[in-house]
Structure formats: C-alpha cells, structure tokens
Amino acid sequence: MPYENILVETRGRVGLITLNRPKALNALCVGLIKDLGAALDAFEADDEVGCIVLTGSEKAFAAGADIKEMADKTYMDAYLQDFITVGWQRITTCRKPIIAAVAGYALGGGCEIAMMCDFIIAAENAKFGQPEITIGTIPGSGGTQRLTRFVGKSKAMDMCLTGRQMDAAEAERSGLVSRIVPAADLVDEAVKIADRIAGMSRPAVYMTKEAVNASYETTLQQGIMFERRLFHSTFATEDQKEGMAAFVEKRQPNFKNR
Ligand SMILES: CC(C)=CC(=O)SCCNC(=O)CCNC(=O)[C@H](O)C(C)(C)COP(=O)(O)OP(=O)(O)OC[C@H]1O[C@@H](n2cnc3c(N)ncnc32)[C@H](O)[C@@H]1OP(=O)(O)O
Numbered sequence: 004m005p006y007e008n009i010l011v012e013t014r015g016r017v018g019l020i021t022l023n024r025p026k027a028l029n030a031l032c033v034g035l036i037k038d039l040g041a042a043l044d045a046f047e048a049d050d051e052v053g054c055i056v057l058t059g060s061e062k063a064f065a066a067g068a069d070i071k072e073m074a075d076k077t078y079m080d081a082y083l084q085d086f087i088t089v090g091w092q093r094i095t096t097c098r099k100p101i102i103a104a105v106a107g108y109a110l111g112g113g114c115e116i117a118m119m120c121d122f123i124i125a126a127e128n129a130k131f132g133q134p135e136i137t138i139g140t141i142p143g144s145g146g147t148q149r150l151t152r153f154v155g156k157s158k159a160m161d162m163c164l165t166g167r168q169m170d171a172a173e174a175e176r177s178g179l180v181s182r183i184v185p186a187a188d189l190v191d192e193a194v195k196i197a198d199r200i201a202g203m204s205r206p207a208v209y210m211t212k213e214a215v216n217a218s219y220e221t222t223l224q225q226g227i228m229f230e231r232r233l234f235h236s237t238f239a240t241e242d243q244k245e246g247m248a249a250f251v252e253k254r255q256p257n258f259k260n261r
Pocket residue numbers: 026027028030031066067068069070071072087108110111112113134135138140141142143144
C-alpha cells in the first residue's frame with residue numbers, strides 16, 4: 004500500500020515506521036495519522052512481525068498536530084469530527100509492542116504519540132514538550148494525563164503551563180524515557196531492542212503488555228490479581244514449557260508463539 008506521509012519497512016521480525024513529512028517537521032496532519040493507522044493495522048496482521056518501532060527524522064520525531072490544518076476549526080468542527088480521537092488512539096490498541104525512537108522535537112501531539120507507545124528510546128538531541136499553551140490551547144491527545152503519570156504533577160504542570168521543553172537527559176531522569184543513545188545509532192538500537200522482544204514468546208509479550216497497562220487502570224490489589232491470573236495462564240502455553248526446559252538444558256529457547 005502506498006503511504007504519503009510515512010515510510011514503512013520490515014527489518015526481519017521488526018516493523019519500522021518512519022514519519023516522513025520533513026518540510027513540516029512531521030506535523031501530524033490527518034493524512035499522516037491515517038497512514039500510521041493503516042501501517043499499524045498491516046503490522047498487527049503480519050505474523051512475521053513481533054514488535055514495531057516508530058521513529059521520525061533526526062530533527063523531529065513530530066512537532067505536534069498540524070497547526071495550519073487546525074487553525075480555522077470551529078468548536079462544532081472539533082466536536083462533531085471528534086477531532087484528535089479518531090486514528091490517534093490506534094497506537095494504544097495495538098497488541099504488538101511499539102517502541103518510540105525519538106530524535107529532535109517531540110512536541111505537543113508528537114510527545115503525546117511517543118507517550119502512547121510502550122516505551123521511549125531517545126537520541127541525545129531529543130526534546131520533549133507540551134507547548135499547546137503557547138498557541139492558546141491545551142494538550143488534546145492525553146498530554147496532561149500521560150505526562151503527569153510519567154513525570155509527576157510538578158514537572159507536568161511546569162511543562163504544560165509554561166510550554167518549556169525537556170531535553171533527553173531530564174526526560175530520562177524523570178522516567179519519561181527508558182534509555183538515551185547517540186543520534187546516529189537511534190534506529191539501529193531501537194530495532195535491536197525490538198528484535199529482542201520479537202524473539203520472546205508472543206503470548207508472554209502480549210500478556211506482559213496487558214498487565215503493565217492494567218496498572219494504570221486498576222487498584223494495586225486488582226492489578227496484582229490480574230497479573231497472577233495471566234501468570235497462571237502462561238503454564239498452559241507450549242512456550243512456557245519450552246522456555247523453562249531450555250533453561251534447564253542450558254540452551255536457547257525455540258518459542259513457537261503457542
Ligand atoms: C493542539 C494539540 C492537541 C496538539 C498539538 O500538537 S498543537 C502543536 C504543538 N506544537 C507546537 O506548537 C510546535 C510548533 N513548531 C515550532 O514551534 C517550531 O517549528 C519548532 C520549535 C519545532 C522548530 O523551529 P524551527 O525554526 O527549527 O523550524 P520552523 O521554521 O518553525 O518549522 C519548519 C516548518 O515546519 C512547520 N511546522 C513546524 N511545526 C508545525 C506544526 N505543529 N504544524 C504545522 N506546521 C509545522 C513550520 O511551519 C515550517 O514550515 P513553513 O516554513 O512552510 O512555514
């Protein structure tokens with residue numbers, strides 16, 4: 004399928020999506036979000052793909068929702084179109100893990116999309132921010148909620164109220180980013196990590212993702228019970244038998260994703 008605003012390729016068992024509107028710093032126009040949703044659908048349906056990497060350019064992961072596209076919207080347009088809902092949430096419904104590999108600007112909707120992914124790897128030049136307040140609006144795709152969960156109320160308030168940017172080092176210290184790598188190695192490192200995940204038992208990967216995500220939605224007790232039930236259910240898989248037998252026999256496991 005031809006995409007206008009993204010590049011899509013597979014590297015072995017990793018699906019790689021590169022946002023590709025260089026002249027607009029990957030501003031997230033309607034067409035780009037549609038392309039992204041279609042690429043995720045295709046990777047989700049592809050049994051060979053076990054993990055997905057989402058990246059941008061060295062200058063910008065994405066500089067936010069497309070301001071030129073939304074500048075003239077009325078309240079009624081935004082409400083009736085359910086603006087910034089349709090398509091954007093596709094990332095959060097993907098069962099396969101998605102790693103955001105961020106270099107340069109991840110601002111506004113760009114930061115929000117990175118936070119929708121399962122974790123973020125940053126290049127040394129990455130900059131995160133929710134600058135919507137500087138253009139007279141507020142984050143609209145989860146920025147106030149997800150950023151607060153990542154970095155806590157004080158920093159989230161600071162960033163959303165002042166619009167200031169956080170560099171990669173601060174983002175890592177604050178828990179927004181899992182690791183920092185040199186910009187030149189970003190995609191290769193992300194693909195290497197994704198390949199490692201893609202080599203794990205797929206049911207165990209899905210269950211891990213479901214369990215970690217449940218921690219946002221439940222009480223601790225409910226979350227622990229949910230985890231326990233999923234853990235029990237891994238004993239019904241062939242991969243648990245294979246994984247533990249491989250350990251005992253001092254060899255690499257050969258998971259069948261069953
Ligand atoms: C409202 C919701 C729900 C979500 C949002 O995301 S609102 C948008 C939040 N993002 C921003 O406010 C960032 C806007 N961009 C910038 O502040 C700057 O572009 C920059 C600091 C990221 C980079 O500055 P720089 O001087 O290096 O580059 P520019 O000349 O400003 O940009 C190059 C080129 O890209 C266009 N651009 C950049 N960001 C956007 C955007 N979010 N939407 C549409 N277009 C964008 C910019 O206009 C310029 O293109 P032209 O030369 O053709 O004007």
